[in-house]
Amino acid sequence: MAMEVTQVLLNAQSADGSVRKLAEDNLRQFQDQNLAAFLVSLSGELASDDKPPESRKLAGLILKNSLDAKDAGRRAELGDRWLLLDSAARAQIKAALVATLAAPVAEARHTAAQVIAKVAAIELPRQAWPELIPGLLANVTSSMGVANAAHLKEATLETLGYVCEAISSEVLAQDQVNSVLTAVVQGMNSSEASSEVRLAATNALYNALDFAQTNFDNTVERDYIMRVVCEATLSPDSRVRKAAFECLVSIASTYYEKLAPYMKDVFAITSKAVKEDEESVVLQALEFWSSICDIEIELLDEFSTTGDSELSNFHFIRQALPYLVPMLLETLTKQEEGQDQDEDVWNLAMAGGTCLGLVAKAVGDDIVPLVMPYVQENISKPDWRCREAATYAFGSILEGPGPDKLAPLVTSALPFMLNAMKDENSHVKDTTAWTLSRIFEFLHGPSVDTSVVNQANLPLILSVLLESIKDAPNVAEKVCGAIHAVAVGYDDSLTSTGGSNPLSPFFQNIVQALLAAADREDAAETRLRIAAYETLNDVVKCSSDDTVAVVGQLVPVIMEKLGQTLQILRVFACRSATVHEEAMLAIGALADAIGVEFGKYMQEFYRYLEMGLQNFEEYQVCAVTVGVVGDICRALEDKVLPFCDGIMTQLLKDLGSNQLHRSVKPPIFSCFGDIALAIGENFEKYLSYAMPMLQSAAELSVMQAAGDDEMLDYNNQLRTGILEAYSGIFQAFKGTKPEAMMPYVAGILQFIESVYQDKERDDVVLKAAVGVMGDMADCLAGTSAQFFRNSAFYKDFLDECLSSDDHRLKETAEWAQATINRYMV
Numbered sequence: 001m002a003m004e005v006t007q008v009l010l011n012a013q014s015a016d017g018s019v020r021k022l023a024e025d026n027l028r029q030f031q032d033q034n035l036a037a038f039l040v041s042l043s044g045e046l047a048s049d050d051k052p053p054e055s056r057k058l059a060g061l062i063l064k065n066s067l068d069a070k071d072a073g074r075r076a077e078l079g080d081r082w083l084l085l086d087s088a089a090r091a092q093i094k095a096a097l098v099a100t101l102a103a104p105v106a107e108a109r110h111t112a113a114q115v116i117a118k119v120a121a122i123e124l125p126r127q128a129w130p131e132l133i134p135g136l137l138a139n140v141t142s143s144m145g146v147a148n149a150a151h152l153k154e155a156t157l158e159t160l161g162y163v164c165e166a167i168s169s170e171v172l173a174q175d176q177v178n179s180v181l182t183a184v185v186q187g188m189n190s191s192e193a194s195s196e197v198r199l200a201a202t203n204a205l206y207n208a209l210d211f212a213q214t215n216f217d218n219t220v221e222r223d224y225i226m227r228v229v230c231e232a233t234l235s236p237d238s239r240v241r242k243a244a245f246e247c248l249v250s251i252a253s254t255y256y257e258k259l260a261p262y263m264k265d266v267f268a269i270t271s272k273a274v275k276e277d278e279e280s281v282v283l284q285a286l287e288f289w290s291s292i293c294d295i296e297i298e299l300l301d302e303f304s305t306t307g308d309s310e311l312s313n314f315h316f317i318r319q320a321l322p323y324l325v326p327m328l329l330e331t332l333t334k335q336e337e338g339q340d341q342d343e344d345v346w347n348l349a350m351a352g353g354t355c356l357g358l359v360a361k362a363v364g365d366d367i368v369p370l371v372m373p374y375v376q377e378n379i380s381k382p383d384w385r386c387r388e389a390a391t392y393a394f395g396s397i398l399e400g401p402g403p404d405k406l407a408p409l410v411t412s413a414l415p416f417m418l419n420a421m422k423d424e425n426s427h428v429k430d431t432t433a434w435t436l437s438r439i440f441e442f443l444h445g446p447s448v449d450t451s452v453v454n455q456a457n458l459p460l461i462l463s464v465l466l467e468s469i470k471d472a473p474n475v476a477e478k479v480c481g482a483i484h485a486v487a488v489g490y491d492d493s494l495t496s497t498g499g500s501n502p503l504s505p506f507f508q509n510i511v512q513a514l515l516a517a518a519d520r521e522d523a524a525e526t527r528l529r530i531a532a533y534e535t536l537n538d539v540v541k542c543s544s545d546d547t548v549a550v551v552g553q554l555v556p557v558i559m560e561k562l563g564q565t566l567q568i569l570r571v572f573a574c575r576s577a578t579v580h581e582e583a584m585l586a587i588g589a590l591a592d593a594i595g596v597e598f599g600k601y602m603q604e605f606y607r608y609l610e611m612g613l614q615n616f617e618e619y620q621v622c623a624v625t626v627g628v629v630g631d632i633c634r635a636l637e638d639k640v641l642p643f644c645d646g647i648m649t650q651l652l653k654d655l656g657s658n659q660l661h662r663s664v665k666p667p668i669f670s671c672f673g674d675i676a677l678a679i680g681e682n683f684e685k686y687l688s689y690a691m692p693m694l695q696s697a698a699e700l701s702v703m704q705a706a707g708d709d710e711m712l713d714y715n716n717q718l719r720t721g722i723l724e725a726y727s728g729i730f731q732a733f734k735g736t737k738p739e740a741m742m743p744y745v746a747g748i749l750q751f752i753e754s755v756y757q758d759k760e761r762d763d764v765v766l767k768a769a770v771g772v773m774g775d776m777a778d779c780l781a782g783t784s785a786q787f788f789r790n791s792a793f794y795k796d797f798l799d800e801c802l803s804s805d806d807h808r809l810k811e812t813a814e815w816a817q818a819t820i821n822r823y824m825v
Helices: 002-011 017-033 035-046 053-065 073-082 087-100 107-126 132-141 149-166 174-188 193-213 213-217 220-232 238-254 258-277 279-306 316-331 348-378 385-396 403-422 426-442 458-468 473-489 493-496 504-519 528-541 545-561 579-614 619-656 661-705 709-733 738-757 763-791 793-802 807-824
Strands: none
Touching: 002 017, 002 035, 002 238, 017 035, 017 193, 017 258, 035 053, 035 107, 053 528, 073 107, 073 149, 087 107, 087 132, 107 132, 107 149, 132 149, 132 174, 149 174, 149 193, 174 193, 174 220, 193 619, 213 220, 220 238, 220 258, 220 763, 238 258, 238 279, 238 738, 258 279, 258 316, 279 348, 316 348, 348 385, 385 403, 385 426, 385 579, 403 458, 426 458, 426 493, 458 473, 458 504, 473 493, 473 504, 473 528, 473 545, 493 763, 504 528, 504 545, 528 579, 579 619, 619 661, 661 709, 661 738, 709 738, 738 763, 738 793, 763 793, 763 807, 793 807
């Protein structure tokens, strides 16, 4: 079969579809009939230097896919399947893979390194393949005189890196870690003649850094590692320099507390790189400082929240500030022509500005005097690069320094910035619009003592923005962000102005401008259409009572657009998920704003609602549509009843689907509560379908209590959705048919007790659980007493919540306790 598999592998890559399909069927049949022989054949194909590169490449790919998968469940299945193979077959495959590391063909070596790591990820945690690490180390240290010695050393170091990436740091014993690090760091040394070996070693160190905790605790070993890494940043090979800076970025994130003795040298080499090196290298050098900023910002946040932090803050950024800021400002004029047209571009100017923004967050007011002279010097220069760089620098430091420090500067600069929206250069206008959006985000609104936006300058601000939204799509998109920030800044003004809003006189013009922007033929060239609908959504949410008539007129306009395939219905036809989301959100905001009057449009809108709930492929659309169902229920209340059969049927189908992303399911449960609140006792007809679904999800959440951070977050979201459903349903039957809930009460309390016992739950879940207990008592009245008397945990649960620092949780617990006690007498 070894002779046959070569041709089959080549045929599987044929341009002729029928030849290709036959080959794929043959491979699948071979795999199904004798997996061990199939994998042995593939490993032999990969290892044989006599075979064509194309068949070797595909053999390696199939091998790799036979051992690993993105889905964790499938990955575990493949691992178990591998371990069930005959041990002799496994040994033969592993020997072939290791032998391939000396192959003269680079792609074969590279593929073998990857597949070895996949096998190692399965076997090493189970204490199998004990000879792997010693064998790889022998390749590195004893390869002199061996044929293809440099190739073998390079591939082996690459393999060690992949293995470290594939396994957790607890798998290897410390003596093995020491040996691996020694081999890797020696391979990085400037005395190594081969750049390929040095590059493979540097990449391997990047993957091995998580294993080096003990080594970084040892001053001598740490000094040696840091010296070799810093030396590698000066390598003649730019690939090695880039990889070395990537190591420094990882070291910054992993061993921040160990960096103090090295910061002076690191600044010197990063500064040298920024001045002299290639862009790919400089980007990593800047990333080092961004990583330090991220850590120190996190430490500051942690300290401001708890009064303490896990690590000491060494304030490296503050210490380097007088030298670091000029270095970053130097990068800002290294823009690329047309970068404003490309959302995905990432260059020196953008990296430098991003880092400057992080520095501002890390040091606050101290950055202002270091940046403002640069801004003032360059903001009016004839060279567009200088004007854009100055604007970018100004916009980048608006988050971090206090409003008292920034407000006078911004107030003085605002007329100039508004005028700059007429600049002849598109790059300058793009960055100016972005800076304006940040000005309005951070220096306008109820949290700012003196807002830079006031009754005197608001007309000019909106006049400029509504004119500039007609500019090029990339500029118009940023203008949408500025309008959004102005609107959101006025959101809380409704509570103090008797239902009026400073935006009210301009509301209709804003809405018309946003609709026109969304309708532009060139809106799809950037995120303009998405931004316009997102902004429209928030402008409507922030609207006041005196604009209800305008909002009412807006609904049929949006509905008409939703119904026109050549206009907004392109959202559905072209499957542009994000635009679809924003259009749905706009409808939800409109329903919220006009309330029961939305009922007249519901018949027409329902078909789009149904389409969204059926959109499993673009699950974000489905999730947003579920949220809009909640908005409509709150707006229409019992007037939504005629549509509830269809909505509930689709929601139940969604919950039962294996195709739908799991993140949509918690909002669906919460939506049950919204529907119940809207239609009251009429929800009884859905109880026999909804309650078993809720009970099954509750049981699943108890079984999933342990797991990684992602699973914990999802489990908390799931529990919150379930509990919000229970709250809404109990409230629906209060005073009408409380007896409908009697069969489910014991199970609900059992679920709440499991939440109480699980210390991984967050305060949002606690608040929802306590709220359900209060709603239960309120619904069942005196009947609830027997259930609470039989549930001893509830008093301890309430006591814990009553002692919480979270005032919202505490208030909910106080209400629940008072409600329960009222019926316990």
